[in-house]
Amino acid sequence: METDAASRIPRHIAIVMDGNGRWAERRHLPRAIGHREGQKAVRAAVEYCRRRGVEALTLFAFSSENWKRPEGEVGALMQLFLKALDREVGELHANGVRIEFVGDLSAFALELSSRMHAAMERTRENSALRLNVAVNYGGRWDIANAARSLAQAAVRGEIAAEAIDESLFAQHACLAGQPPVDLFIRTGGELRVSNFLLWQIAYAELHFTDALWPDVDADVLDAALAEYARRERRYGLTSAQLRVTG
Numbered sequence: 001m002e003t004d005a006a007s008r009i010p011r012h013i014a015i016v017m018d019g020n021g022r023w024a025e026r027r028h029l030p031r032a033i034g035h036r037e038g039q040k041a042v043r044a045a046v047e048y049c050r051r052r053g054v055e056a057l058t059l060f061a062f063s064s065e066n067w068k069r070p071e072g073e074v075g076a077l078m079q080l081f082l083k084a085l086d087r088e089v090g091e092l093h094a095n096g097v098r099i100e101f102v103g104d105l106s107a108f109a110l111e112l113s114s115r116m117h118a119a120m121e122r123t124r125e126n127s128a129l130r131l132n133v134a135v136n137y138g139g140r141w142d143i144a145n146a147a148r149s150l151a152q153a154a155v156r157g158e159i160a161a162e163a164i165d166e167s168l169f170a171q172h173a174c175l176a177g178q179p180p181v182d183l184f185i186r187t188g189g190e191l192r193v194s195n196f197l198l199w200q201i202a203y204a205e206l207h208f209t210d211a212l213w214p215d216v217d218a219d220v221l222d223a224a225l226a227e228y229a230r231r232e233r234r235y236g237l238t239s240a241q242l243r244v245t246g
């Protein structure tokens with residue numbers, strides 16, 4: 001078993017940032033205020049991961065299903081994304097964070113999608129932390145997209161259909177080339193994945209907390225990492241086998 005504390009830090013953490021609406025509703029505030037508060041928690045989580053030496057952080061900010069929310073809430077979220085891009089990218093860049101937006105960006109207004117592309121371009125050489133922000137993302141969309149892109153490559157004669165295996169598939173899915181997701185966290189108390197990463201969390205450790213996203217701070221993340229460090233990741237083996245192979 002691993003004894004080195006550093007080796008028990010997850011290389012890649014994925015978070016379903018849930019509970020903004022309830023955080024606001026409990027205070028009799030509009031849900032949009034909860035989303036605004038949630039941005040402070042995003043800042044804290046990025047800083048936390050940088051400090052702890054996590055290599056990649058993937059945040060679920062807007063699902064492909066969230067378009068079905070009331071127009072006012074969707075509009076408020078789009079405004080928040082715009083403002084956040086204007087306000088935060090400079091500092092993230094100064095801190096060496098590489099930003100990537102994952103999801104179908106074509107659905108966003110040009111004003112927003114062009115800022116997303118610009119942020120990705122500006123920070124692409126950074127290496128302190130990879131920050132993946134999932135927007136208009138769905139795990140099934142991701143899988144269907146990878147399948148389509150492989151099929152197109154096969155039709156063009158670039159790959160043989162027989163060559164499609166797990167490793168090639170992974171290269172066509174979102175987060176290709178990044179460390180595997182070690183720790184999947186969902187805040188807000190719901191025990192579901194809600195069409196976030198599906199392919200990528202095959203062997204992630206799952207951690208659920210009742211904390212609402214705007215209340216998430218270093219203590220909540222410390223608790224998640226402490227629990228992760230206690231888990232035995234067996235990947236199908238037995239505990240005895242793991243003791244032998246270390």
Ligand code: IPE
Pocket residue numbers: 017018019020021022023061062063066077188
């Ligand atoms: C998560 O918080 C943020 C988004 C889905 C955009 P919610 O808005 O889902 O908050 P709850 O679950 O209603 O409290």
Ligand code: IPE
Pocket residue numbers: 016017018060061062063066190192194
């Ligand atoms: C998942 O939260 C999406 C994000 C956090 C962006 P939801 O609030 O949309 O999930 P459900 O509706 O509870 O499954």
Ligand code: MG
Pocket residue numbers: 018019188
């Ligand atoms: Mg929710």
